[in-house]
Amino acid sequence: MGAEGTVPDRGAIHADAESMARAVGTGDHVALIARGTVDAWHRRVERAAPGSPDRSYLVSLDDTVRGAAATATSGTTPQSRQVTNSVVLATAEAPFSGAESFRAVLSEGLSDAADGGTVVVDDPSAFVPADADPGAVVEGVLAVADEFGVEFHAVATGDGAVVAALARRLSGADTDADAAIAAQSLDYLRETDPTNFGYLRRYWREARRGLTAVEMTYPQSKQVHAALSDPETTSRTLGAALQALVKLGALGVWGDTVAANRYDLTQFDPARIDAVGAALEALDD
Structure with a gap:
């Protein structure tokens, strides 16, 4: 799949x-x-x-x-x-x-x-x-x-x-579209999944660094985490941030027949993650 x-x-x-x-x-x-x-x-x-x-x-x-x-x-x-x-x-x-x-x-x-x-x-x-x-x-x-x-x-x-x-x-x-998508989608994520929204807000930069550093096309969150030097996250909290990026369309996920937390880096969109990050930084609460 x-x-x-x-x-x-x-x-x-x-x-x-x-x-x-x-x-x-x-x-x-x-x-x-x-x-x-x-x-x-x-x-x-x-x-x-x-x-x-x-x-x-x-x-x-x-x-x-x-x-x-x-x-x-x-x-x-x-x-x-x-x-x-x-x-x-x-x-x-x-x-x-x-x-x-x-x-x-x-x-x-x-x-x-x-x-x-x-x-x-x-x-x-x-x-x-x-x-x-x-x-x-x-x-x-x-x-x-x-x-x-x-x-x-x-x-x-x-x-x-x-x-x-x-x-x-x-x-x-x-880029204007990416910003609009980020703003609309973050409002939805915050309302429906506040826990993962919170992890994404805190760790989006680390998630981006891990996705850039990992040398696998379909890694699990623990493998993305292992690619980080001196991470602030744990594998679990990084996985929560990655799941949030999936919901926002900035990262793909492989089918359930493989693993629920295996990500598809062919669908990794750094520009959209940057737009999400900018929208998160602009929040005042």
């Missing part, structure tokens, strides 16, 4: 909508907009993207779409209305019911001739019902995006559990 981790060219997480708009390519483009309007998003893409999409399918995850659009409807398939040769506006109820609702949107939104494309989400929490497991929903949604051959882009906003789940599977687009 392989490690859970980020996949190159699968997409990215962005600090804000402006950055996400710059990721839109010239192929087919699907946008799911919960925090703004589809009209505003379309204008943003026209300003920021390197080229206009061949086809845009813009879905409002709200009761109304400002502009010429259809009335919202229940169910998994959005109700849509073509407004130009290359732009279709649609509405859908949020939250989605996960991967199957997402599949219905892509089936409607991507043309039969589409060769790749981009999907953007301005609030990834819109995919996750209140009683659902964010990790399972995010994995299902990304699997559908892979199936359709499109990049998935999202803004690091909304529910911290959802952002953390995305961060374990997608890279940050830039």
Whole structure:
């Protein structure tokens, strides 16, 4: 069983909508907009993207779409209305019911001739019902995006559990994105796992040094600890900090069939750990 981790060219997480708009390519483009309007998003893409999409399918995850659009409807398939040769506006109820609702949107939104494309989400929490497991929903949604051959882009906003789940599977687009991911994910970690949050806050530098020093690809925490000179941590407290980094998407973990605390250093992200460290240092309590 392989490690859970980020996949190159699968997409990215962005600090804000402006950055996400710059990721839109010239192929087919699907946008799911919960925090703004589809009209505003379309204008943003026209300003920021390197080229206009061949086809845009813009879905409002709200009761109304400002502009010429259809009335919202229940169910998994959005109700849509073509407004130009290359732009279709649609509405859908949020939250989605996960991967199957997402599949219905892509089936409607991507043309039969589409060769790749981009999907953007301005609030990834819109995919996750209140009683659902964010990790399972995010994995299902990304699997559908892979199936359709499109990049998935999202803004690091909304529910911290959802952002953390995305961060374990997608890279940050830039340093601003890494900072936004760190801030959102740390809030979630602090609320749901205060013990490991505390160990990470105290020992994140030592965890980073150990991961850099160890000469194994899939070490256990005791092996990372052994690579340190004069450590402040014990193997147990270092392991707690490493587990926190896994939850934040800065480190991969090998499958449960090997060992619960065996880490995958092919998914070690020093830049994200530095962003986490900066966010921790900025805390005033």
